[in-house]
Amino acid sequence: AQSVTQPDIHITVSEGASLELRCNYSYGATPYLFWYVQSPGQGLQLLLKYFSGDTLVQGIKGFEAEFKRSQSSFNLRKPSVHWSDAAEYFCAVDRFGGGSQGNLIFGKGTKLSVKP
Amino acid sequence: EAGVVQSPRYKIIEKKQPVAFWCNPISGHNTLYWYRQNLGQGPELLIRYENEEAVDDSQLPKDRFSAERLKGVDSTLKIQPAELGDSAVYLCASSPWDNEQFFGPGTRLTVL
Numbered sequence: 001a002q003s004v005t006q007p008d009i010h011i012t013v014s015e016g017a018s019l020e021l022r023c024n025y026s027y028g029a030t031p032y033l034f035w036y037v038q039s040p041g042q043g044l045q046l047l048l049k050y051f052s053g054d055t056l057v058q059g060i061k062g063f064e065a066e067f068k069r070s071q072s073s074f075n076l077r078k079p080s081v082h083w084s085d086a087a088e089y090f091c092a093v094d095r096f097g098g099g100s101q102g103n104l105i106f107g108k109g110t111k112l113s114v115k116p
Numbered sequence: 117e118a119g120v121v122q123s124p125r126y127k128i129i130e131k132k133q134p135v136a137f138w139c140n141p142i143s144g145h146n147t148l149y150w151y152r153q154n155l156g157q158g159p160e161l162l163i164r165y166e167n168e169e170a171v172d173d174s175q176l177p178k179d180r181f182s183a184e185r186l187k188g189v190d191s192t193l194k195i196q197p198a199e200l201g202d203s204a205v206y207l208c209a210s211s212p213w214d215n216e217q218f219f220g221p222g223t224r225l226t227v228l
Binding site: 004009041042043044045046049090092102103104106107108109 | 119149158159161209211219221
Protein backbone atom coordinates (compact mmCIF):
# COMPACT_ATOMS: atom_id res chain seq x y z
CA ALA A 1 0.00 0.00 0.00
CA GLN A 2 1.11 3.51 -0.68
CA SER A 3 2.45 5.50 2.23
CA VAL A 4 4.26 8.71 2.99
CA THR A 5 6.81 9.23 5.75
CA GLN A 6 7.98 12.56 7.04
CA PRO A 7 10.79 11.68 9.47
CA ASP A 8 11.01 15.06 11.17
CA ILE A 9 8.14 16.06 13.44
CA HIS A 10 9.52 19.51 14.24
CA ILE A 11 12.34 21.57 12.72
CA THR A 12 13.65 24.96 13.85
CA VAL A 13 15.73 27.14 11.55
CA SER A 14 16.99 30.68 11.78
CA GLU A 15 15.49 33.32 9.53
CA GLY A 16 17.58 33.58 6.37
CA ALA A 17 18.95 30.06 6.69
CA SER A 18 18.27 27.34 4.16
CA LEU A 19 15.60 24.70 4.72
CA GLU A 20 15.11 21.10 3.69
CA LEU A 21 12.09 19.06 4.76
CA ARG A 22 12.26 15.34 4.14
CA CYS A 23 9.62 13.13 2.57
CA ASN A 24 9.87 9.45 1.70
CA TYR A 25 7.20 7.54 -0.12
CA SER A 26 6.28 3.97 -0.75
CA TYR A 27 4.67 3.40 -4.12
CA GLY A 28 4.90 0.66 -6.72
CA ALA A 29 4.80 2.76 -9.85
CA THR A 30 5.69 6.35 -10.70
CA PRO A 31 4.23 8.38 -7.88
CA TYR A 32 2.40 11.66 -8.12
CA LEU A 33 3.70 13.76 -5.25
CA PHE A 34 2.61 16.96 -3.55
CA TRP A 35 3.67 19.37 -0.84
CA TYR A 36 1.09 21.37 1.10
CA VAL A 37 1.49 24.03 3.78
CA GLN A 38 -0.91 24.65 6.65
CA SER A 39 -0.67 27.86 8.64
CA PRO A 40 -2.29 28.00 12.10
CA GLY A 41 -6.06 28.15 11.80
CA GLN A 42 -5.90 27.89 8.04
CA GLY A 43 -6.63 25.23 5.49
CA LEU A 44 -3.95 23.51 3.46
CA GLN A 45 -2.43 25.27 0.47
CA LEU A 46 -0.68 23.51 -2.39
CA LEU A 47 2.99 24.51 -2.70
CA LEU A 48 4.01 22.32 -5.59
CA LYS A 49 3.45 18.98 -7.28
CA TYR A 50 5.39 16.41 -9.30
CA PHE A 51 3.77 14.30 -11.99
CA SER A 52 6.58 13.53 -14.45
CA GLY A 53 9.44 15.10 -16.37
CA ASP A 54 11.99 17.36 -14.73
CA THR A 55 12.73 16.01 -11.29
CA LEU A 56 13.27 19.48 -9.82
CA VAL A 57 9.96 21.28 -9.49
CA GLN A 58 9.39 24.89 -8.57
CA GLY A 59 6.50 25.99 -6.43
CA ILE A 60 5.02 29.07 -4.88
CA LYS A 61 6.64 31.19 -2.17
CA GLY A 62 10.16 30.31 -3.35
CA PHE A 63 9.93 26.60 -2.56
CA GLU A 64 11.26 23.80 -4.71
CA ALA A 65 11.34 20.02 -4.39
CA GLU A 66 13.43 17.30 -5.96
CA PHE A 67 12.12 13.87 -6.86
CA LYS A 68 14.71 11.12 -6.41
CA ARG A 69 13.41 7.74 -7.48
CA SER A 70 16.50 5.86 -6.26
CA GLN A 71 15.92 7.20 -2.74
CA SER A 72 12.11 7.21 -2.86
CA SER A 73 12.28 10.80 -1.72
CA PHE A 74 10.65 14.12 -2.52
CA ASN A 75 12.34 16.65 -0.27
CA LEU A 76 11.18 20.25 -0.04
CA ARG A 77 13.76 23.04 -0.04
CA LYS A 78 14.01 26.77 0.28
CA PRO A 79 17.29 28.70 0.09
CA SER A 80 16.36 31.42 2.57
CA VAL A 81 13.58 31.05 5.12
CA HIS A 82 11.35 33.95 6.12
CA TRP A 83 9.54 34.25 9.45
CA SER A 84 6.24 33.91 7.58
CA ASP A 85 7.23 30.39 6.51
CA ALA A 86 6.56 29.10 10.03
CA ALA A 87 3.78 26.57 9.52
CA GLU A 88 3.17 22.86 9.17
CA TYR A 89 4.19 21.15 5.96
CA PHE A 90 2.60 18.00 4.56
CA CYS A 91 3.88 15.70 1.87
CA ALA A 92 1.26 13.67 -0.01
CA VAL A 93 1.07 11.00 -2.68
CA ASP A 94 -1.80 10.21 -4.99
CA ARG A 95 -3.33 6.88 -4.06
CA PHE A 96 -4.19 5.70 -7.53
CA GLY A 97 -1.74 7.47 -9.83
CA GLY A 98 -2.68 8.83 -13.20
CA GLY A 99 -2.34 12.42 -12.16
CA SER A 100 -5.42 12.34 -9.99
CA GLN A 101 -5.40 14.82 -7.16
CA GLY A 102 -8.55 13.51 -5.58
CA ASN A 103 -7.17 10.53 -3.69
CA LEU A 104 -4.31 11.80 -1.59
CA ILE A 105 -2.45 10.07 1.23
CA PHE A 106 -0.79 12.59 3.52
CA GLY A 107 2.23 12.24 5.76
CA LYS A 108 2.02 13.23 9.41
CA GLY A 109 3.53 16.61 8.74
CA THR A 110 6.61 18.58 9.81
CA LYS A 111 6.17 21.65 11.92
CA LEU A 112 8.58 24.45 11.00
CA SER A 113 9.57 27.08 13.52
CA VAL A 114 11.65 30.09 12.47
CA LYS A 115 14.00 31.84 14.88
CA PRO A 116 14.54 35.57 14.43
CA GLU B 117 -12.80 34.96 -5.32
CA ALA B 118 -14.25 33.59 -2.10
CA GLY B 119 -12.61 30.50 -0.71
CA VAL B 120 -14.12 27.39 0.81
CA VAL B 121 -16.36 28.37 3.71
CA GLN B 122 -16.90 26.14 6.71
CA SER B 123 -19.00 26.58 9.79
CA PRO B 124 -18.83 26.48 12.67
CA ARG B 125 -15.12 27.05 13.19
CA TYR B 126 -15.21 25.51 16.66
CA LYS B 127 -17.62 23.12 18.34
CA ILE B 128 -17.59 21.61 21.80
CA ILE B 129 -20.10 18.89 22.62
CA GLU B 130 -20.56 16.08 25.09
CA LYS B 131 -20.20 12.51 23.95
CA LYS B 132 -23.31 10.85 22.54
CA GLN B 133 -24.57 14.21 21.27
CA PRO B 134 -25.08 14.81 17.54
CA VAL B 135 -23.07 17.40 15.62
CA ALA B 136 -23.12 18.75 12.09
CA PHE B 137 -20.60 20.63 9.99
CA TRP B 138 -21.39 22.72 6.95
CA CYS B 139 -19.25 23.45 3.90
CA ASN B 140 -19.77 25.80 0.99
CA PRO B 141 -17.26 25.11 -1.79
CA ILE B 142 -15.78 27.54 -4.27
CA SER B 143 -18.30 28.44 -6.92
CA GLY B 144 -18.06 26.16 -9.93
CA HIS B 145 -16.10 23.42 -8.18
CA ASN B 146 -17.94 20.18 -8.77
CA THR B 147 -15.74 17.99 -6.54
CA LEU B 148 -16.05 18.27 -2.78
CA TYR B 149 -14.06 16.43 -0.11
CA TRP B 150 -14.40 15.95 3.63
CA TYR B 151 -11.26 15.12 5.60
CA ARG B 152 -10.58 14.40 9.24
CA GLN B 153 -7.30 15.58 10.72
CA ASN B 154 -6.38 14.15 14.10
CA LEU B 155 -3.89 15.95 16.29
CA GLY B 156 -0.36 15.46 14.98
CA GLN B 157 -1.53 13.71 11.84
CA GLY B 158 -2.15 14.54 8.22
CA PRO B 159 -5.66 14.79 6.81
CA GLU B 160 -7.48 11.56 6.01
CA LEU B 161 -10.19 11.48 3.38
CA LEU B 162 -13.66 10.62 4.65
CA ILE B 163 -15.75 11.14 1.54
CA ARG B 164 -15.49 12.62 -1.93
CA TYR B 165 -18.37 13.94 -4.03
CA GLU B 166 -18.57 14.52 -7.75
CA ASN B 167 -21.51 16.90 -7.96
CA GLU B 168 -24.16 15.27 -5.74
CA GLU B 169 -22.80 11.73 -6.04
CA ALA B 170 -20.56 10.25 -3.36
CA VAL B 171 -17.86 8.55 -5.46
CA ASP B 172 -15.56 7.52 -2.62
CA ASP B 173 -16.91 6.96 0.88
CA SER B 174 -14.83 3.90 1.71
CA GLN B 175 -13.26 5.57 4.75
CA LEU B 176 -16.44 7.06 6.18
CA PRO B 177 -17.48 5.28 9.42
CA LYS B 178 -21.01 4.70 8.29
CA ASP B 179 -22.35 3.57 11.63
CA ARG B 180 -22.22 7.10 13.00
CA PHE B 181 -21.14 9.41 10.18
CA SER B 182 -23.30 10.61 7.33
CA ALA B 183 -22.89 13.24 4.67
CA GLU B 184 -24.99 14.83 2.01
CA ARG B 185 -24.51 17.22 -0.85
CA LEU B 186 -27.93 18.11 -2.08
CA LYS B 187 -28.02 19.97 -5.40
CA GLY B 188 -24.29 19.41 -5.80
CA VAL B 189 -23.23 22.60 -4.07
CA ASP B 190 -22.87 22.89 -0.31
CA SER B 191 -22.50 19.87 1.92
CA THR B 192 -23.17 18.75 5.47
CA LEU B 193 -21.24 16.17 7.47
CA LYS B 194 -22.98 14.73 10.51
CA ILE B 195 -21.87 12.60 13.44
CA GLN B 196 -24.49 10.90 15.57
CA PRO B 197 -23.71 10.01 18.26
CA ALA B 198 -20.28 11.59 18.79
CA GLU B 199 -17.58 9.68 20.64
CA LEU B 200 -14.49 10.95 22.44
CA GLY B 201 -12.30 9.72 19.58
CA ASP B 202 -14.10 11.96 17.12
CA SER B 203 -12.29 15.00 18.48
CA ALA B 204 -10.38 16.34 15.48
CA VAL B 205 -10.35 19.05 12.84
CA TYR B 206 -12.79 18.41 10.01
CA LEU B 207 -11.62 19.91 6.75
CA CYS B 208 -13.62 20.54 3.62
CA ALA B 209 -11.98 21.00 0.24
CA SER B 210 -13.22 21.55 -3.28
CA SER B 211 -11.73 21.30 -6.74
CA PRO B 212 -12.72 21.78 -10.35
CA TRP B 213 -13.02 18.11 -11.28
CA ASP B 214 -9.99 16.01 -10.39
CA ASN B 215 -7.62 18.90 -10.00
CA GLU B 216 -5.94 20.96 -7.31
CA GLN B 217 -7.86 20.92 -4.06
CA PHE B 218 -8.63 24.15 -2.21
CA PHE B 219 -9.12 23.70 1.51
CA GLY B 220 -11.32 25.53 3.97
CA PRO B 221 -10.10 26.55 7.44
CA GLY B 222 -11.72 23.55 9.10
CA THR B 223 -13.99 22.93 12.07
CA ARG B 224 -12.27 21.98 15.30
CA LEU B 225 -14.47 19.51 17.19
CA THR B 226 -13.94 18.74 20.86
CA VAL B 227 -15.96 15.90 22.37
CA LEU B 228 -16.06 15.88 26.18
